[in-house]
Amino acid sequence: MKLSWGFVPTLKEDPSDAIMPSHKLMIRAGLVRPLAAGIYSFLPLGWKVAKKVMQIIREEMDAIGGQEFHLPALNPIELWEETERLRDFGDVIFRIKNRPLVLAPTHEEVICHIAKHHIKSYKDLPQIWYQIQTKFRNEPRPRSGVIRGRQFIMKDSYSLDASWEGLDKSYELHKQAYIKIYTRCGLKFFMVGASTGAMGGSASEEFMVESQYGEDTVVLCDKCGYAANTEIAQSNVPPAKRYPESQPLKEIYTPNVRTINELAQFLNVPTEILAKSLVYKHNGQPVLILMLGNDQLVEAKLLKALGGGEISPIEPEELKNLTGANAGSIGPVGLKNFKIIADNRLKDANNLISGANKDDYHIANIDMLRDVKVDGYFDLRKVEEGEPCINCGNPLRIINAIEIGHIFKLGTKYSEAMKATFLDENGQEKPIIMGSYGIGVERIIACHIEQNHDENGIIWDKSIAPYQVHLISVNTENPKVVEVSDKLYEKFNAEKIEVIYDDRLDVSPGFKFKDADLLGMPLQVIVSERNLKNNQIEIKVRKTGERILVNLEEVITEVKKMLEI
RNA sequence: CGGGGCGUAGCGCAGAUGGUUAGCGCGCUUGCCUUGGGAGCAAGAGGUCCCCGGUUCAAGUCCGGGCGCCCCGACCA
Numbered sequence: 001m002k003l004s005w006g007f008v009p010t011l012k013e014d015p016s017d018a019i020m021p022s023h024k025l026m027i028r029a030g031l032v033r034p035l036a037a038g039i040y041s042f043l044p045l046g047w048k049v050a051k052k053v054m055q056i057i058r059e060e061m062d063a064i065g066g067q068e069f070h071l072p073a074l075n076p077i078e079l080w081e082e083t084e085r086l087r088d089f090g091d092v093i094f095r096i097k098n099r100p101l102v103l104a105p106t107h108e109e110v111i112c113h114i115a116k117h118h119i120k121s122y123k124d125l126p127q128i129w130y131q132i133q134t135k136f137r138n139e140p141r142p143r144s145g146v147i148r149g150r151q152f153i154m155k156d157s158y159s160l161d162a163s164w165e166g167l168d169k170s171y172e173l174h175k176q177a178y179i180k181i182y183t184r185c186g187l188k189f190f191m192v193g194a195s196t197g198a199m200g201g202s203a204s205e206e207f208m209v210e211s212q213y214g215e216d217t218v219v220l221c222d223k224c225g226y227a228a229n230t231e232i233a234q235s236n237v238p239p240a241k242r243y244p245e246s247q248p249l250k251e252i253y254t255p256n257v258r259t260i261n262e263l264a265q266f267l268n269v270p271t272e273i274l275a276k277s278l279v280y281k282h283n284g285q286p287v288l289i290l291m292l293g294n295d296q297l298v299e300a301k302l303l304k305a306l307g308g309g310e311i312s313p314i315e316p317e318e319l320k321n322l323t324g325a326n327a328g329s330i331g332p333v334g335l336k337n338f339k340i341i342a343d344n345r346l347k348d349a350n351n352l353i354s355g356a357n358k359d360d361y362h363i364a365n366i367d368m369l370r371d372v373k374v375d376g377y378f379d380l381r382k383v384e385e386g387e388p389c390i391n392c393g394n395p396l397r398i399i400n401a402i403e404i405g406h407i408f409k410l411g412t413k414y415s416e417a418m419k420a421t422f423l424d425e426n427g428q429e430k431p432i433i434m435g436s437y438g439i440g441v442e443r444i445i446a447c448h449i450e451q452n453h454d455e456n457g458i459i460w461d462k463s464i465a466p467y468q469v470h471l472i473s474v475n476t477e478n479p480k481v482v483e484v485s486d487k488l489y490e491k492f493n494a495e496k497i498e499v500i501y502d503d504r505l506d507v508s509p510g511f512k513f514k515d516a517d518l519l520g521m522p523l524q525v526i527v528s529e530r531n532l533k534n535n536q537i538e539i540k541v542r543k544t545g546e547r548i549l550v551n552l553e554e555v556i557t558e559v560k561k562m563l564e565i
Numbered sequence: 566c567g568g569g570g571c572g573u574a575g576c577g578c579a580g581a582u583g584g585u586u587a588g589c590g591c592g593c594u595u596g597c598c599u600u601g602g603g604a605g606c607a608a609g610a611g612g613u614c615c616c617c618g619g620u621u622c623a624a625g626u627c628c629g630g631g632c633g634c635c636c637c638g639a640c641c642a
Contacts, residue, residue: 012591012603013577017635037634089642091566106642140566140640148641199642215641299640406642438642475600510602517602528601 001044001467002489003502003515008045009033010515020213022449023145025458029518031445038142038150045519046445048466050153053185053444054132056463057155060181064173066128066157071110073134074101079109083417094136103136108414108436111158115432116420122162125422125432126170130157132441144213146442147402153442159435162424167409167433174407174437178207182404185444186461188451189404192218195231195300199436200308200413207405207439209447214400219383223394231300234379235387235396240272240292240349247351247365249333254362258328260294263362267353275346275354275366277330279319282339283309286322289380290332290342290354290372296382305341305378323357331355332372333363340373343380402450404443410434452543458520459543467500468563470521470542474509475529484552485527488537491556497563517542523562525555 011028018024026032031046042050058068077100080086086093086102094103104110111129119125135154142148159170175191182189187209194206206229208218219233220226228234257266264271271293278289278297287306291297303311316327322337323330331354332340346352350367368374385398415421415431424430445464452459462468469492473485485503492499500521502512509528516524524540531538536549539558550558 009575011576016577017571019636034634085642092641108642137642141636141638143636197642403641408642436642477600508600508602508604510600510604512603513601514603526601530601 001500003500004504006500007043008500008519009043010518018145020144020147020446020450021453022147022446025449025453025518026145026446029458029520032146038139038148040146040149040151040442045466049445049460049464050441052464052466053441054153054155056184057132057181057439057441060177060184061128061130061155061157063180064128064177066130066177069129069131071104071107071131071133073104073136075104075110076100077102079113083109083112083414085109091140092138094138105135105137106154106436106438107131107133107156108158108410108434109418111160111434112414112418112420112432115160115415116418119160119420119422119432121422122424125160125162126166127160128157128170128173129160130155130437144215145446147213147446148215149442152440155439155441157437159437161433161435162422162430164433167411167435171407171409171435174435175205178405178407178437178439181439182207182444184463185448186452186463187404187444187447189447190220190227192401193228193232194406195229195304196408197231197300197303199408199410201408201410201436204406204408206403206407208401209404209451210399211402211447211450212400213450214402216401216403217398218401220397220399221389221392221394222397224389224392226389226391226396230382230398231298233383233396234390235383236390236393237345237381237387239345239347240352242348243351246367246370249366249371250364251356252353252362252364253360255360257360257362263353264293269353273352275332275342275352277332277355279314279323279327279330279338280311281314281318282306282311285339286314286337287311287339287341288330288332288335290340290346290374291381292343292345292349295343295345295380296384297380298382301378301380305376305380325355325357325359329355329357329359329361331357331363331366332374333357333366339375341376341378341380342368342372342374344377345381347377402443402447403440404447405437405439407437408435410436453520456514457518460520460522462522462563465498465521466519467498467521468523469497469499469559470516470519470524471499471501472512472516472524472526473501473503473528474512474526476503476505478529478532480532481527481529484532484537488525488527488555492559495556495560497556497559497565523559525559 008030010030014024015027030043032040035041132155136151139150142150161167189207189209192206194204196204217230219228257263260274260276274293276291280287352366353362353364354366356363386395389396412431420432421429449458473481475481489501526538535552537552537555538549540547
């Protein structure tokens with residue numbers, strides 16, 4: 001491609017509303033343009049990168065026996081009612097106004113629909129079906145350029161198995177394929193245990209890229225390798241104590257004390273004997289949640305403990321009506337018509353202090369066994385930096401990360417709901433056992449740029465660079481330079497080396513160099529008057545800045561060597 | 566969905582207390598000139614000042630409403 005006619009609109013200045021380097025650079029280098037919030041147009045250069053990423057994904061999915069589909073983005077709304085996900089997704093699902101259709105945010109339903117009609121026997125299994133397709137999600141807040149959009153490209157695949165062992169195998173195949181895909185795309189990444197969320201299922205893992213801009217927080221142990229999303233992460237923090245003797249309950253006057261810290265200070269006691277009460281509504285019913293001290297509640301854990309459904313913090317007014325007290329004075333003792341669950345750290349503890357359900361009063365010496373009717377203990381707390389690792393005791397680290405892939409063992413949630421069954425060896429009807437696996441294509445591109453850029457621009461890995469070579473002619477007033485450059489361009493093309501050629505006659509050398517660094521092709525081949533005098537051509541490595549001079553006749557050979565092709 | 570910010574030329578922005586013909590840099594067009602790190606000179610083109618309504622002799626500017634975009638939070642399959 002020649003820049004004299006190619007559409008590569010580069011920008012000298014950063015777009016004002018971009019924060020992340022990848023967002024700025026994708027726009028400045030002419031890869032994408034915003035159309036609306038969370039909606040981007042891919043321009044030729046960006047689309048070329050996307051196609052390379054998709055090709056890598058395709059090759060690795062094919063290698064594990066995946067079969068590529070192309071499923072419709074428009075789905076009948078009934079399909080989504082069958083699995084109740086129309087309700088579960090809520091406003092996130094785009095609905096079509098003039099037909100009973102929705103824009104699919106993912107494709108478990110369609111896969112099940114096909115499987116239901118065509119998978120009849122255990123002999124038809126296993127299957128791995130995948131597609132690379134545009135997904136639609138009405139995100140409440142798109143952000144970070146292409147990283148969270150309302151429309152995005154996703155590789156989604158689905159495994160269909162006759163047994164749980166089969167699912168394990170399909171899951172493992174995907175895990176290995178994903179490792180290869182991200183490695184080939186030149187990403188530094190890691191895996192964490194993750195929450196299955198509303199997708200359901202028994203287990204899931206996420207592929208993560210460390211980034212200060214990441215929307216996820218993950219807990220890492222540098223010693224034993226423990227890694228988990230904070231949505232499920234646990235640590236080895238000590239539980240609250242159980243003293244030999246439980247003191248009698250005692251009401252204490254605590255004027256204007258609202259928070260745990262204020263309470264600890266007011267009573268001059270450690271936070272480890274204080275039980276914090278939170279009230280949520282679960283499917284419309286109030287639930288009291290007891291946490292130790294200043295422990296933070298993880299809503300994903302709470303949702304899991306409650307078995308799914310809808311949860312939200314209770315409104316202050318309703319809280320007052322139900323308990324007679326305001327937040328800050330709520331407690332488990334004497335509370336009626338509330339489901340009460342507690343964090344594991346509080347199990348069997350005694351001599352605790354919590355709210356009295358009366359403003360400005362707390363109750364001391366609460367014994368979880370004697371005074372509280374607990375409906376269950378669960379891990380509900382957020383792990384904090386420096387707490388001992390659950391496996392080895394080493395202090396844990398907490399970092400932000402961007403999720404670039406997620407793999408789920410779904411089980412039979414969808415096949416049961418949609419009656420996608422098969423006959424097993426004994427002629428018994430069984431639901432198909434499913435797995436679901438996703439990769440965000442734009443996120444791979446954005447994360448690659450996050451990890452590979454400098455103050456001048458992008459530094460592409462050759463595996464997904466739009467072009468391998470950026471050919472530059474400087475001193476175009478010299479006909480010899482133009483002639484040699486043109487010939488080199490033809491030669492690169494003949495040799496099937498992808499080349500973008502800055503053949504513009506009216507652009508100064510400095511401008512071309514800046515553009516080349518911004519676009520970030522792995523090698524720059526520079527044809528100039530001063531080097532041509534000695535029959536030499538300059539090759540610059542974008543990543544290292546290293547420059548070498550080679551004889552004109554050796555350029556192609558040298559470039560091939562440097563690109564290892 | 567809560568909180569904050571912004572909306573003026575393709576992009577980045579300036580336009581106190583309302584007051585002529587709305588500016589600046591970059592980019593764009595034409596000409597001259599220039600060619601190793603985003604050159605220079607000259608002449609140009611380009612505007613629904615986000616939209617609707619109001620106040621006023623007069624609104625980019627003040628008031629009301631709406632829309633859009635960004636950021637923080639909530640949510641995130």
